[in-house]
Structure formats: structure tokens, C-alpha cells
Amino acid sequence: MSGIIEIFESSIPCLSTIIELQEAVQREALAFSAETNKYLLYHTLKQVGASAAQRIVQKLVEQGEIEWDEDWEVEQILDCVVENGVDHYFIKWKGWSHKHNTWEPKENLGNCSALLDEFHAKNSGDAEQVRLWRKRKFSEIVDDEEDPLEAKRKRVDKIFKKLTSLKNKITPIQLVRLSSATTGKKPLYKGLISGKGKKIPKFLINYKLLNPKSKAYKEKKKEILAALKDWERELNSINTDPAPIDIENNVDLEGPPENFVYLNDYKPGEGIEIPDDPLVGCECEDCYSNKKSCCPSQCGAVFAYYKHKRVRVPRGTPIYECNKRCECGPDCPNRVVQQGRKFRVCIFRTANGRGWGVKAMQNIKQGSFVMEYVGEVITNEEAERRGKSYDASGRTYLFDLDYNDGDCPFTVDAAWYGNVSHFVNHSCDPNLEVFGVWINTLDPRLPRIALFARRDIEKGEELTFDYMMTGATYAQSPEAGGDVEVPVLQPMLIDKEDTVSETSDNQHGESEVSVSDSGDMPSLIEQCENVEEVDVKLKGKVDPESESNLVSIDVGRAKDFKEKEAGPPVLTKMKKSPRAPIDEYKIMCQCGAKNCRKYLF
Numbered sequence: 001m002s003g004i005i006e007i008f009e010s011s012i013p014c015l016s017t018i019i020e021l022q023e024a025v026q027r028e029a030l031a032f033s034a035e036t037n038k039y040l041l042y043h044t045l046k047q048v049g050a051s052a053a054q055r056i057v058q059k060l061v062e063q064g065e066i067e068w069d070e071d072w073e074v075e076q077i078l079d080c081v082v083e084n085g086v087d088h089y090f091i092k093w094k095g096w097s098h099k100h101n102t103w104e105p106k107e108n109l110g111n112c113s114a115l116l117d118e119f120h121a122k123n124s125g126d127a128e129q130v131r132l133w134r135k136r137k138f139s140e141i142v143d144d145e146e147d148p149l150e151a152k153r154k155r156v157d158k159i160f161k162k163l164t165s166l167k168n169k170i171t172p173i174q175l176v177r178l179s180s181a182t183t184g185k186k187p188l189y190k191g192l193i194s195g196k197g198k199k200i201p202k203f204l205i206n207y208k209l210l211n212p213k214s215k216a217y218k219e220k221k222k223e224i225l226a227a228l229k230d231w232e233r234e235l236n237s238i239n240t241d242p243a244p245i246d247i248e249n250n251v252d253l254e255g256p257p258e259n260f261v262y263l264n265d266y267k268p269g270e271g272i273e274i275p276d277d278p279l280v281g282c283e284c285e286d287c288y289s290n291k292k293s294c295c296p297s298q299c300g301a302v303f304a305y306y307k308h309k310r311v312r313v314p315r316g317t318p319i320y321e322c323n324k325r326c327e328c329g330p331d332c333p334n335r336v337v338q339q340g341r342k343f344r345v346c347i348f349r350t351a352n353g354r355g356w357g358v359k360a361m362q363n364i365k366q367g368s369f370v371m372e373y374v375g376e377v378i379t380n381e382e383a384e385r386r387g388k389s390y391d392a393s394g395r396t397y398l399f400d401l402d403y404n405d406g407d408c409p410f411t412v413d414a415a416w417y418g419n420v421s422h423f424v425n426h427s428c429d430p431n432l433e434v435f436g437v438w439i440n441t442l443d444p445r446l447p448r449i450a451l452f453a454r455r456d457i458e459k460g461e462e463l464t465f466d467y468m469m470t471g472a473t474y475a476q477s478p479e480a481g482g483d484v485e486v487p488v489l490q491p492m493l494i495d496k497e498d499t500v501s502e503t504s505d506n507q508h509g510e511s512e513v514s515v516s517d518s519g520d521m522p523s524l525i526e527q528c529e530n531v532e533e534v535d536v537k538l539k540g541k542v543d544p545e546s547e548s549n550l551v552s553i554d555v556g557r558a559k560d561f562k563e564k565e566a567g568p569p570v571l572t573k574m575k576k577s578p579r580a581p582i583d584e585y586k587i588m589c590q591c592g593a594k595n596c597r598k599y600l601f
């Protein structure tokens, strides 16, 4: 065994920075696996940012460490503002499309004096006007289409991809050393910039920060807690869910994550439109008593909730909620996910190296809606591209909206934009369960991803879901005494003549879910504009033995797990590159469950 497994066994203190980790690895005569190296490299590039990464690459070229056949040349200066007293210019980079244009402080444009002169000459009109023009705020000039964070991220990804494809492998520590040299920020280390074969320099580690009793640690901790409080305020000012979010770090000195933008809903990625006009709604006076004609039934699905709004269908069952065209009010039992997260949760620092996690701040009853998984909705091709760098970095936030035939037109990426669910960790014995939910967007390819309590959850318990939910095509219906198997239905793929109805009452006096013939029911899908795109082939009666009855929103690429072969997948997440041999991407699962599968993906 090598690499990360050995590092785990060496018990590096959790406060280790990248440098400390490398130092410890060298001291113990261990080596990072290629994957760990890649992970640290990507993380370091992200930390230093796109512009500094460019300068580091230039340094590496100057030092003869690498050959780089393209360099970053400013092609044109397009705009200028003064923000916090610093001139910032909007740059078009040579060889990079306008998508990659970025705002750069003047200090980053050291050798562009000719272009700067040219820009200022062109824009030297009325002095007062120029002054006002330069004083515009970033927020006034960055239009909605433009996403500077996205442009920078793309540049980091591109640099990372290129660096890892070079013959000469660059280590993260080289980047860290050069980063302090090029950014002019407080150096992270002291010593020579080592070439190959040279002695590793002595690092400037603030060992006091490793001792929680030291004054330095306590001061740093205070600083971090203040930053986390600010972050908590910021998240709660954006969060539109009825329940607030707490933030807690009683474990280490990690502050708020950089480059993470809080969102409440899906953010459509480039070229993606998320329709939100359902065209039709129900006219029920009381949707719960009118299950047979309410929205779910019109979509060939079952009414998914009990009166008190807890889910009563097994996982994988598509959920159709009442939508904005329906006549029912907000108290309708078929409006649950759309009303947002009602349970207070806390983003907390885990104590066993899993980074941040999320815990419940109040008891949650089985079947309750807990939160939605939101992020950028991107195409399959874009997900493939991003997936490669995420896989290499050992972290992924990609959730395939894959369904039925394994074809995955869209993926939700919560890496840069997301809500609390961004921080929810995996468990092989999770307490949350995933459902696809359709509300105002009835495009079958664009379900919302909702996480419901799989069992009663106690206040303080960490919230988890299974990143590789696979297999079980039948869920036990707890309401039916635990042993009754309930078929999981697939949206759009049931016979027009098979509609779903409720039959016997359960012990709580609420009806159970079953499938029966009930004649011709006009399908909501048939009324949708995109009906041509939906596979509405008649499939015969819903057959509980048949895979084709299943909603399968696929784990995507974690193909190598035996469990996956055991049965068709259900709404699940976390992409891995199909081309990557699984050996390269083994990440130890730290969920601690008895039935732990050992590897995350």
C-alpha cells in the first residue's frame, strides 16, 4: 500500500497544512500517491487563484522546471474601475476567448505599460466624466451574464489540466513556495527554492498553532470564529428557507470556504434553460381527498405525502407536487419541497478528517423533508470536463440527474454554487434519502433533488446520504408494518391505462400506495410542450420485477462497485470519470457505519 493510506496510518495532526503534511511524509519516508499529489496541486492552485497561478507557471518556465507552449499575454484592456483605491482592469487574454476575460489589479499588469497607455489614451475625454466612470462599482458593471468567479475557475482548471499532463511533474510544495515568492504575501516557508535533488528547505511552521493551549492558537481561533460568524450572517441573509443555518468549528482552525457562493435554487449553466411554467395545474378543492385527479395522478404517479406532509412512498418514487398553476393554497399537503427547509441545521467541522459536515439542530421525524440539493445545472459534457479535475482533487459535488436508461443529459454541480447540502457528507448507513421532485419544471430530465429523513433523526445527529445509493429497487414501507414491498414507479413510463391509486388504509388510517387500472386519465405530460422529447412508449403494466419501472438517477461513474451490478440504481450522486481506473480514485470512507463499503468512490 502506498500514498494516502500510509498517511492516514501515520497520524498526521489534523491541523497540518499542505507543507506540514509534505514534511511529515518525507520524514516518515513515505510518498504521496499520484492522486494525492494531484489533489494537493489542485487545491493549491485554487487557493492561490488564477492570476497567481499564471505567474507561478511563468516562474517555473523561467527556472527551466517545465516547458509551457502558451503564455499569458494581455491582448487588450477593455475596461477599468477603481475599487478600494486600487485600479482594476478588465483583460482579454491572448489565445483565450472572451469567456475567460478577468478583472486584474494594476499590479498584475507589470509589463503592459504600452497597452495601459493605449487604453488610457483612448478613454481620456472629459476629466470629470473619466473620474466618475472609473469610480463605478464592480457590481454596477459586471452584468448578469458575466461570472468572474466562473472565468477564474475555468482558468485554474485549465492550468491544472495542463500542469498534470506535463512530463515533469510539479509538486504542490513547489507551487506553495513559488506562490509566496510571486504574490508577495507573507511567505509560508523559509528557505531555498529547491530544484530537483536539492535538500528540502526548512519550513517555517508555527508549531504553536498546533497546540490548542497556546496563546497563538487561541488568538487565531478567535479570528477564525469571527470569520465564521460573518459567514453565518452572510449565509442567513441569502438563505430563503424558513429555518436558519448555524456554523460551528470546535475542531481546528479552518475558516469559511473560499470561492463558495450560496444559492437557494438551481443556477442554469451555460446554454441551459430551466422552464418554470408548468402550463397546467389542478383545480382540487382539497388535494389530499382528491388524490385521484390531483397533479401526481395526472402524471401517472402516486400522491407522495401524508396529510402532515411526510413522504409516504419509497425512495426512488417520483414526486409531483402541486405547482403555481394549481388552485390550492400553501397549506396543501402536496406542497412540501417548494416550502423549503424547515429544520434548523448546523454546518460543523468534523473531527475525523471529512472536512465540513451538516448536523440536525432539532429532532426530525422519519419522512420529513430536510433539504434540497441545489447547484449549477450543467450539461453532461461539461460535467465530464469538470469531473476530471474534481476526481483528481478527491472531492466531488456532481450529482447526475441521470434517469432510466443511464443517459444523463444534466448534472447538478454544487462545487462552487450551492446551499447547505454542499456540506452533507456520505454515509454507507445514511439517515437521508433522495427523491426526484417535479414542481414548476415538468421537464422529466430536470427533477429537483430532495433529501428526506430515512428514519427519525435526533437533534445533534450528523445528516448524511449515500453517495452511491444503488441496488434496492424496493423499499420497505415502514407505514405498512415494515415488510410490505412497494413498487417504485418510473415517471412517464407507465401504461396510460395503468394509473396509480390508493387502496387500503394503513394503521394510521392513511391510505397505502398501490397500482391499479383506472381507465383513461389525461396525462399532464401529454399536455406538455416537450411531449415529443419524452419517452412515453407504452410499457405495459407496472411490473414490480422490472427494472424499467424504476426511476434511476444514477451515481454516474462509480461503476466498479459490486453493489451497482446487483441492481439498477436509484436517484443518486457523485460522478467519477468512466475512463479512470478505480484504483486511482480510492478514497477511504470515514463514515464509521458497520456496513461501510470502505471506499467513497
Ligand SMILES: C[S@@+](CC[C@H](N)C(=O)[O-])C[C@H]1O[C@@H](n2cnc3c(N)ncnc32)[C@H](O)[C@@H]1O
Pocket: 353, 354, 355, 356, 357, 394, 395, 396, 397, 422, 423, 424, 425, 426, 427, 588, 589, 590, 591, 600
Ligand atoms: C459533497 S462534499 C461534502 C462536504 C465536504 N466534507 C466539505 O468539507 O466540503 C464531498 C466530499 O467530502 C468528503 N467526504 C464526504 N463523506 C465522506 C466520508 N464518509 N468519508 C471520507 N470523506 C468524505 C470527501 O472529500 C468528498 O469528496
